Amino acid sequence: MSASNSKRGSYFLITPMALVFAIFLVIPLLTIVVVSFWDYDEYRILPDFILENYSYLLGSSVTWQIYLNTFKYAALTWVFTLGIGFTVAYFLAFHVRSLTWQIILFMVCTIPFWTSNIIRMISWIPFLGRNGLLNQALMGTGIIHEPLEFLLFSDFAVVLADVHLYTLFMVVPIFNSMMRIDRSLIEAARDNGASAWATLRHVILPLSKPGIAIGSIFVITVVMGDFITVRLMSGGQSASVGLQISNEIGLLQYPAAAASAVVLLITVLLIVTALLRLVDIRKEL
Amino acid sequence: MAITREKRPVAFYFLAAFFALFVLFLYGPMLTIFILSFQGPNGGLTFPMNGFSFHWFVNLFQQQAVGDFGGSFMRSLKLGLIVMVVTVVVSFMAGMAFRRRFRGDTVVFYLAIASLIVPSILISLGIGLLFNIFEIQPHWYSSALGAHLTWTFPFGLLIMFAVFNRFDPSFEEAARDLGASNWQTVRHVVLPMVAPSLIGVAMFSFTLSYDEFARTLMTAGSLNTLPLEIYGMTTNVTTPVLYALGTLTTVFSFVVIGLAFGAVVLLRRRKA
Numbered sequence: 201m202s203a204s205n206s207k208r209g210s211y212f213l214i215t216p217m218a219l220v221f222a223i224f225l226v227i228p229l230l231t232i233v234v235v236s237f238w239d240y241d242e243y244r245i246l247p248d249f250i251l252e253n254y255s256y257l258l259g260s261s262v263t264w265q266i267y268l269n270t271f272k273y274a275a276l277t278w279v280f281t282l283g284i285g286f287t288v289a290y291f292l293a294f295h296v297r298s299l300t301w302q303i304i305l306f307m308v309c310t311i312p313f314w315t316s317n318i319i320r321m322i323s324w325i326p327f328l329g330r331n332g333l334l335n336q337a338l339m340g341t342g343i344i345h346e347p348l349e350f351l352l353f354s355d356f357a358v359v360l361a362d363v364h365l366y367t368l369f370m371v372v373p374i375f376n377s378m379m380r381i382d383r384s385l386i387e388a389a390r391d392n393g394a395s396a397w398a399t400l401r402h403v404i405l406p407l408s409k410p411g412i413a414i415g416s417i418f419v420i421t422v423v424m425g426d427f428i429t430v431r432l433m434s435g436g437q438s439a440s441v442g443l444q445i446s447n448e449i450g451l452l453q454y455p456a457a458a459a460s461a462v463v464l465l466i467t468v469l470l471i472v473t474a475l476l477r478l479v480d481i482r483k484e485l
Numbered sequence: 486m487a488i489t490r491e492k493r494p495v496a497f498y499f500l501a502a503f504f505a506l507f508v509l510f511l512y513g514p515m516l517t518i519f520i521l522s523f524q525g526p527n528g529g530l531t532f533p534m535n536g537f538s539f540h541w542f543v544n545l546f547q548q549q550a551v552g553d554f555g556g557s558f559m560r561s562l563k564l565g566l567i568v569m570v571v572t573v574v575v576s577f578m579a580g581m582a583f584r585r586r587f588r589g590d591t592v593v594f595y596l597a598i599a600s601l602i603v604p605s606i607l608i609s610l611g612i613g614l615l616f617n618i619f620e621i622q623p624h625w626y627s628s629a630l631g632a633h634l635t636w637t638f639p640f641g642l643l644i645m646f647a648v649f650n651r652f653d654p655s656f657e658e659a660a661r662d663l664g665a666s667n668w669q670t671v672r673h674v675v676l677p678m679v680a681p682s683l684i685g686v687a688m689f690s691f692t693l694s695y696d697e698f699a700r701t702l703m704t705a706g707s708l709n710t711l712p713l714e715i716y717g718m719t720t721n722v723t724t725p726v727l728y729a730l731g732t733l734t735t736v737f738s739f740v741v742i743g744l745a746f747g748a749v750v751l752l753r754r755r756k757a
Binding site for chain 2: 207209210211213214216217218220221223224225226227228229231232235245284287288290291292295305308309311312314315316317318319320322323324325326327329331332333336364367396417418421422424425426427428432442445446449454457458461464465468472
């Protein structure tokens with residue numbers, strides 16, 4: 201096979217994927233950018249070039265509150281998923297000794313990821329509700345006398361559901377990084393008198409950084425754009441950027457939704473660019 | 486065997502307990518709705534159980550109780566299968582392409598990463614707007630299919646990267662030295678070796694599509710997929726029929742996962 205022939209082969213093989221990304225990713229995103237400058241009335245969207253969508257969006261104090269709220273969800277979810285995800289990955293990678301058990305326990309963690317997110321959110325209702333299991337248990341033991349109201353339909357419920365849904369996004373890449381750490385480095389640290397804690401702190405943690413960065417990218421971007429979790433778990437009492445966009449879509453205010461979408465996209469890209477400075481994704485596969 | 490092993494450090498037991506709690510956290514809530522879906526006919530959305538019955542499962546299949554459960558399930562099933570086949574074929578092709586450098590390879594790679602991190606609602610909005618402007622009617626098999634592919638392709642491609650990074654090309658060279666054509670080499674050497682990973686891609690893409698909500702929201706047209714139907718139910722259904730649906734669709738997901746694992750094990754055994 202000659203060189204030019206094999207080149208042509210590569211282009212032939214990559215064309216279907218490139219086409220789908222062009223039609224269903226690039227062009228739609230460009231459409232959003234274009235429409236964000238359009239005008240609209242109650243019935244339709246009108247091609248135009250106006251800046252009102254942006255000036256209205258950025259000039260409204262509601263927008264800033266919503267962004268603050270979304271950052272709060274993202275930050276809290278990030279802290280908890282990282283803490284739990286790192287601990288779980290560390291246990292699997294360094295304390296479970298046989299490969300078979302590592303695989304089995306890893307599968308146990310990943311299987312819920314392949315089931316419906318919405319069902320997984322709903323499944324908290326009988327647990328957290330006013331007459332839910334947790335309140336019943338707490339009242340039964342006499343710890344509280346009135347049911348706790350903040351458990352369901354609150355910020356607490358939103359973050360809990362996010363952590364429940366997305367901790368896996370941390371476990372997988374961190375576990376992957378940890379499995380690549382040369383075991384002789386751990387032995388060397390131990391031979392030189394490092395305690396298990398010191399080894400964790402000075403050997404394992406730095407070498408797990410790429411996994412942590414990839415996991416963080418996943419968790420933060422998914423929470424920044426989320427709207428279903430916020431709507432279902434806050435019971436309509438809180439807002440997020442994604443929810444604002446979905447509400448504007450519901451009201452057929454597409455240009456306003458598009459402007460919100462562009463601002464969200466820029467925000468997410470800035471966060472990702474910052475995190476990508478910590479890791480070369482292609483090297484991690 | 487246990488005798489030869491060194492003693493477990495204390496930390497092991499703390500970490501094992503932590504892991505057990507994590508697993509409980511993952512599965513506990515699912516278990517509660519599983520139990521509650523067998524609530525008696527007069528039972529409510531929370532404990533205590535008011536008898537035991539299949540009432541809510543029966544209720545689920547009666548047209549008037551829920552919107553269009555059967556229709557939306559069939560649409561999600563068909564869509565998931567189409568997404569699965571397309572993702573497996575296209576990801577395999579792209580994975581083969583990426584084994585050599587070619588002009589624009591980094592562009593495609595970063596498009597895949599972008600596809601993964603762009604919030605789903607933006608994909609939904611963008612495709613919805615695009616179809617709206619060009620006055621094309623969105624359907625689950627056109628716009629929603631495209632939206633789902635932007636979600637499954639990155640996973641498929643990344644899995645293929647992981648596979649081919651560890652792939653020994655000397656098998657193909659040997660096949661070619663023995664006179665195999667390009668197609669024969671792919672068909673009889675490469676494909677059997679990567680088959681278990683392709684089953685992984687298949688399962689990934691089917692379940693991701695089957696459960697996808699945000700990307701379907703503005704792209705499904707007038708007919709709902711199952712996640713859209715379930716979402717609609719959360720706002721206007723206040724009986725355990727919701728849990729019955731949750732239980733059924735989760736069981737279905739587990740069956741799919743089980744089938745995929747069974748297939749991988751079978752392939753491994755045949756090779757051995």
